[in-house]
Amino acid sequence: MIIADRKSLEEIQDMIKEYKKILLVGCKGCVTVCNVGGAKEVGVLAATLKIARKKDGNPIEIDEKTLERQCDPEYVEQIRDIFDQYDAVVSMACGVGPQFLSEAYPSQKFFPAVNTKFFGGAVQHGIWEERCAGCGTCVIHYYDGLCPIARCSKSLQHGPCGGSAGGKCEIAKDVECIWDTIVKKKMEQGRLEDLRTLRAPKDWQTARDGGPRKSIREELVQ
Amino acid sequence: MKSGSNLEKILRAGHFAFTGELGPPRGTNVAVVREKAKHLVGMVDAVNITDNQTAMVRMSSWAASLIAIEEGLEPNYQMVCRDRNRLAMQADILGASALGIRNMLCLSGDHQQFGDHPQAKGVFDIDSTQLIGMVKKMRDESKFLGGADIDEPPKIFIGGAANPFAEPHEWRVHRLAKKVRAGVDFVQTQCIYNMERMRQWVKESVDMGLTEKVYILAGVTPMKSVGMARYMQLKVPGMDVPNAIIKRLQGVDKKKVADEGIKIACEQIEEFKEMKGVAGVHLMPIEWEHKVPEIAERAKVLPRPVV
Numbered sequence: 001m002i003i004a005d006r007k008s009l010e011e012i013q014d015m016i017k018e019y020k021k022i023l024l025v026g027c028k029g030c031v032t033v034c035n036v037g038g039a040k041e042v043g044v045l046a047a048t049l050k051i052a053r054k055k056d057g058n059p060i061e062i063d064e065k066t067l068e069r070q071c072d073p074e075y076v077e078q079i080r081d082i083f084d085q086y087d088a089v090v091s092m093a094c095g096v097g098p099q100f101l102s103e104a105y106p107s108q109k110f111f112p113a114v115n116t117k118f119f120g121g122a123v124q125h126g127i128w129e130e131r132c133a134g135c136g137t138c139v140i141h142y143y144d145g146l147c148p149i150a151r152c153s154k155s156l157q158h159g160p161c162g163g164s165a166g167g168k169c170e171i172a173k174d175v176e177c178i179w180d181t182i183v184k185k186k187m188e189q190g191r192l193e194d195l196r197t198l199r200a201p202k203d204w205q206t207a208r209d210g211g212p213r214k215s216i217r218e219e220l221v222q
Numbered sequence: 223m224k225s226g227s228n229l230e231k232i233l234r235a236g237h238f239a240f241t242g243e244l245g246p247p248r249g250t251n252v253a254v255v256r257e258k259a260k261h262l263v264g265m266v267d268a269v270n271i272t273d274n275q276t277a278m279v280r281m282s283s284w285a286a287s288l289i290a291i292e293e294g295l296e297p298n299y300q301m302v303c304r305d306r307n308r309l310a311m312q313a314d315i316l317g318a319s320a321l322g323i324r325n326m327l328c329l330s331g332d333h334q335q336f337g338d339h340p341q342a343k344g345v346f347d348i349d350s351t352q353l354i355g356m357v358k359k360m361r362d363e364s365k366f367l368g369g370a371d372i373d374e375p376p377k378i379f380i381g382g383a384a385n386p387f388a389e390p391h392e393w394r395v396h397r398l399a400k401k402v403r404a405g406v407d408f409v410q411t412q413c414i415y416n417m418e419r420m421r422q423w424v425k426e427s428v429d430m431g432l433t434e435k436v437y438i439l440a441g442v443t444p445m446k447s448v449g450m451a452r453y454m455q456l457k458v459p460g461m462d463v464p465n466a467i468i469k470r471l472q473g474v475d476k477k478k479v480a481d482e483g484i485k486i487a488c489e490q491i492e493e494f495k496e497m498k499g500v501a502g503v504h505l506m507p508i509e510w511e512h513k514v515p516e517i518a519e520r521a522k523v524l525p526r527p528v529v
Contacts (some may be wrong), residue, residue: 038480153333154303154344158351158400160393161330162385162412170459171335183393196396198355198404201308201348201367 001030001121003128004037004114012045012090013052015111019060019087024049024113025079025101026066027093034128037092037114039066045092045113070097076104083108099185119150128172136206136213143182144189151178151204157199224361224407225379228296229268231529232502233408233437238495239502240523241298241410241439242266242514245275246286255286258511259293265518266295266505268325277337284318291322298381299323302331307347308356308367317355319376327381327410328353351404357480358405364487380405384438385412386423387462391437395426396469398436408437410504413454414490416462421497437501439495440494444507444517445483448472456463484517491521 006127016022024046046062053060063086068075070093079101083089088109091098095116102110118130133150139157140147149155154169159179163170167180186192204210223230232239243264262269268328269290273283280286285454287297299318301311315326330350334342348356356367357380364375382401386394398409414420420440427433445451448471455463467486474482487505503523507513518524 153335154330154349155344156330156346156349158349158397160388160390160397161350161460162383162388163332164388165459166389171333180389183390187390187392192393192396195393196400198351198400201352201356204347 001033001119002096002116003034003118003120003130004031004094004116006036006041006045006092007112009048009052012111012113013049015056016060016088016090021061021063021085021087023063023065023079023082023086023089025070025089025091025093026064027070027091027097028066029069029071029093031114032066033094034122037094039064040093042066043217045083067093070094070100073100073104076100079105112196134207135202135204136210137207139199139202142194142197144194146178146182146185148178148182151176155202157202225324225377227268227379228529229298229325230379230407232527235527235529237246237294237437237502237527237529238523239267239437240265240518240521240526241268241270241502241504242502242511243272243506244272244286244290244295244511245272245509246281246283246453248278248280250281252289255281255289256293259290260293261514262524263294265514265524267502268296268298270298270300270504270506273302273329273331274305274337275300275332277332277334277339277342279306279339280335284314284321284323284408285319287323288321296325297323298325298327300327301331301353302329303346303349303353304334304344307345311348311353311356312360312366315360315376315378316372316440319378325375325379325381326357327383328357328406329383351401352384354380354401354406357405380407382406382409383412384409385460386414386420387412387416388460391419391423394423395430395432397434398427399430402432402436406436408439408501410439411441412460413441413443413506414477415454415467416464417490417493419462424497424499433499433501438499439502439504440490440497441499441506442487442490442494442503442506443515444510445471446479446480446510447483448479450508452464473515484513484520488521491523 024042026037026042036204042064046064083105090111090113092113098112119132120128120130123129135149153169160177164177164180165213169175244258271283271287283300287299290297326352334344361375364372382464449455454461471479491503
């Protein structure tokens, strides 16, 4: 899923400093699962902002709404009747949400309350890690289900580099060297041969480098 | 001859090669490059010109390489995958070759988090093994990576790096094998302090038949102080400094530590001259270029052969 972190209170306060009445919109998708932008977090942020503004002698009115998903026009429609009652709308969804909202309601102003970070999952309660770089051409089968494109700091296809030590990456002691893990897994399985193949330079056209991407499923297009 | 470089000629003639290193300045101070170069002329067969080493901005490697040529040195032009995509790399390879650069060292590069521009976007379009393959394709097939024909291919002796000390150890020789298959002509190793591990890795390379296809130059960096040894042991990724080295440096009079460091380096070089599978030494005296003549003299690698 998409993992996000909430922006700092100061940054959010600064974005909305000139507004008196805002709508704070959460999302029941990924950001609910990673505890950053669901109904609960919408409530907490709304309360915090109201208290801070009241303390500054500049109270703000905040209404809360959490949509099924903000990346789906059908659910984005759920604020059609109310969107223009506010000075601005703050979205707690990933970067997709405020954009879908902006496109659906061109006359309103939208602000992001979170920083969208990566595709990953929870490795333990409260800790999420990156697993996929969305490069558009999955190659994890070459590396025993582990992705060096997303998880090697240099996206090496022929690792590990000389900076790998004690299973850790050269950039920081708390960063796993995924190449160390890949090689050890292959050695344990007696399949080191698999890693002897030379890999051609990656075709990045399917990644962001080919321009903004689109996925078309002909059978579903009406 | 693939490139006709001096380094290639020396190695092909079976001489024990001796290469040095020169870090470009953090500015346009050409005098610094010329001054460093003076100490190296006649002492080494080729000199590595580093490319934004440790991810710190410096004068470009090809520009400093041209200055080195003017000073009578043969450059080994380093290129890292961190700062350039395949278009920029191929353009610079053509330019370098056109202007007389004949050796290249293909590296991944220290991650940008190390340097003074950690905010930079790391390119890593291709990796060091793929860079080796790309230069080979340009040189031997006269083709760009994209497949189009090159009008006059570059003449480059292709180098790479090898680190016998990075982990997992068992994999290191296989990684060298991959670079050999990609087309590397010579490799220079990480600074060696753990001789036992080095002997093991070289033996594995010999046993796999790799040393018949690639020239291995052993990396040597004399320790200047106990502090430097400790720093390298603890802070430099991929470096393996045994405690015995530190103890030996601590065991001499403070004024003689640097001399002891050179003594250790010379002992290593003597062993490498005799080690089957090692074709030369790559000396990396960090900011100690003026000591190279003394080290070369004491290591008995002078005069350098003329081929």
